[in-house]
Amino acid sequence: xxxxxxxxxxxxxxxxxxxxxxxxxxxxxxxxxxxxxxxxxxxxxxxxxxxxxxxxxxxxxxxxxxxxxxxxxxxxxxxxxxxxxxxxxxxxxxxxxxxxxxxxxxxxxxxxxxx
Numbered sequence: 001x002x003x004x005x006x007x008x009x010x011x012x013x014x015x016x017x018x019x020x021x022x023x024x025x026x027x028x029x030x031x032x033x034x035x036x037x038x039x040x041x042x043x044x045x046x047x048x049x050x051x052x053x054x055x056x057x058x059x060x061x062x063x064x065x066x067x068x069x070x071x072x073x074x075x076x077x078x079x080x081x082x083x084x085x086x087x088x089x090x091x092x093x094x095x096x097x098x099x100x101x102x103x104x105x106x107x108x109x110x111x112x113x114x115x
Contacts, residue, residue, distance in 0.1 A: 066078060
């Protein structure tokens with residue numbers, strides 16, 4: 001720690017642990033960049049973790065019961081009103097888009113007469 005290394009230019013080892021090595025480039029420190037280098041140093045030391053900061057309640061068993069219930073409702077509508085609205089909006093857009101495409105094909109197949 002504290003020695004000069006020449007792997008990628010001149011870098012000075014600031015801190016070294018068993019898992020990581022934090023390096024800083026030598027040179028004059030500019031007053032405006034002091035805070036930025038501290039932030040970068042902190043970011044470099046931070047470990048990457050896949051653990052969640054907050055613990056959430058596991059709602060999977062509840063959802064499994066809801067979606068596996070045999071009540072005659074299609075699975076794409078078992079989520080409630082939001083699913084029904086999304087389904088209806090999708091159907092309206094699909095039918096409307098199909099009708100508009102057929103209309104445009106009919107208009108394109110009968111060109112205007114030249115006067």
